[in-house]
Structures are given as C-alpha cells and as structure tokens.
Amino acid sequence: MSQITDDTTIVISDETLSTTLDDEAVILHTSSGEYFGFNTVGSDIWSLIDEPTTVTEITEHITDKYDVTEDRCRTDIEELLTELVDKDLVHIVQE
Helix, strand or coil: CCCCCCCCEEEECCCEEEEEECCEEEEEECCCCEEEEECHHHHHHHHHCCCCEEHHHHHHHHHHHCCCCHHHHHHHHHHHHHHHHHCCCEEECCC
C-alpha cells in the first residue's frame, strides 16, 4: 500500500469507465467487471482526478465547496484515495 501525502498526485486509471447520474458517479473497473458508486462529494473528487491532481488541490477544492474542516477533509480524502489505489481505480503519478 502506498503512502498518500499532500503532495501525492493522483489520476484515474485507464481501466475505468464512469458516468454521472443525479450528481453521483458510477464507475466500472473494466478488468474486474466490478461497479462502484460515489455520492456527490466522491463524484466531485472523481471529476477532479480525471487529470493528474494533488491531494492538496483536492482538499482545497472540497473545503471551498463544502462545510468541512481542512484536517477532516484531508483525512477523508487520503482514506478514499488509498482505497481507490488498492482497488486499482486510480494511480499515483510518479514524478
């Protein structure tokens, strides 16, 4: 498992297809055939990481848009991204 920090850059895996339905993202991992769904906040994060984006950039966007503290936001984002990396839905961009 990779350590995700503020400077970590994340991008969506090429092995995913996704769409948005009623502000919620639905993602298919094409290799495994497994589906995933995200709520509105998760969908916002998913749309941000369509292009390589740092954890700091994601945190700034979410704290600006939603009523959440920066520390709580960063912790939740790091947990979500760790899970997405583990499920091969996103990749850490190696600099």
